[in-house]
Amino acid sequence: MTTAPASTLSPGELIPFPDDWDRALAIVAHPDDLEYGAAAAIAAWTAAGKQVSYLLATRGEAGIDGLAPDKAAQIREAEQHASAALVGVTSVEFLGHRDGLIEYGLPLRGDLTAAIRRHRPHLVVTFNHHDTWPGPRWNTPDHRHTGRAALDAIGDAGNRHLFADSGLEPWSGVRYAAVAGSPYASHAVDVTATLDTAVASLEAHRAYLDGLGPDNWMADARTLITSMAEQAGQRFGGRPAVAFELLLY
Numbered sequence: 001m002t003t004a005p006a007s008t009l010s011p012g013e014l015i016p017f018p019d020d021w022d023r024a025l026a027i028v029a030h031p032d033d034l035e036y037g038a039a040a041a042i043a044a045w046t047a048a049g050k051q052v053s054y055l056l057a058t059r060g061e062a063g064i065d066g067l068a069p070d071k072a073a074q075i076r077e078a079e080q081h082a083s084a085a086l087v088g089v090t091s092v093e094f095l096g097h098r099d100g101l102i103e104y105g106l107p108l109r110g111d112l113t114a115a116i117r118r119h120r121p122h123l124v125v126t127f128n129h130h131d132t133w134p135g136p137r138w139n140t141p142d143h144r145h146t147g148r149a150a151l152d153a154i155g156d157a158g159n160r161h162l163f164a165d166s167g168l169e170p171w172s173g174v175r176y177a178a179v180a181g182s183p184y185a186s187h188a189v190d191v192t193a194t195l196d197t198a199v200a201s202l203e204a205h206r207a208y209l210d211g212l213g214p215d216n217w218m219a220d221a222r223t224l225i226t227s228m229a230e231q232a233g234q235r236f237g238g239r240p241a242v243a244f245e246l247l248l249y
């Protein structure tokens with residue numbers, strides 16, 4: 001599948017996501033961020049033979065109200081590994097920045113630059129870095145800072161004079177960034193075949209979902225994933241889809 005010319009589409013319609021890439025690195029703040037949006041697309045990509053790796057800025061230790069952070073971090077790391085395996089991802093790394101208190105700055109940019117140089121991706125997947133979610137609802141600082149730092153680190157990674165102490169060769173092979181959960185979605189991936197897998201990958205975050213409590217709409221994985229895919233599908237020929245804002249590099 002290649003990118004359809006925008007001129008052939010109705011206004012508001014989502015464009016098929018580009019296919020001319022082999023390796024992706026997904027950079028997000030927390031365990032569960034990818035499962036609340038991108039996992040169905042990631043499952044479709046790995047099923048098509050593409051390689052995807054996960055990089056999480058935190059271990060999600062502040063994410064479960066009833067669990068102490070050191071205990072929560074262990075559980076959430078394990079849940080993220082299990083969740084990733086369900087969508088064909090075996091490389092999962094945690095940077096150990098402070099959950100809830102991630103700062104935009106050179107330490108984070110340096111860490112992400114090093115990761116991009118190690119993984120040498122053609123596509124970087126991130127989570128919504130804008131102030132608001134579609135809706136609009138206010139976004140959290142961790143998502144804003146991690147998303148922006150990831151988008152900035154793509155450029156940093158290609159400049160050998162920046163963060164040179166990593167000892168890694170520069171990498172300027174990133175062609176695209178895909179922002180999941182963005183209010184400015186422009187492209188979409190057909191996830192007809194991978195919706196059930198995506199639901200299972202979110203349900204793998206069992207301790208997190210249980211911690212939300214039964215009345216929280218965020219805890220009903222099937223309803224949430226299915227309705228998000230249907231909503232995106234309304235702009236994508238009626239097919240269940242995951243929508244992304246696509247940025248070019």
Ligand SMILES: [Zn+2]
Nearest residue numbers: 029030033143
């Ligand atoms: Zn998050």
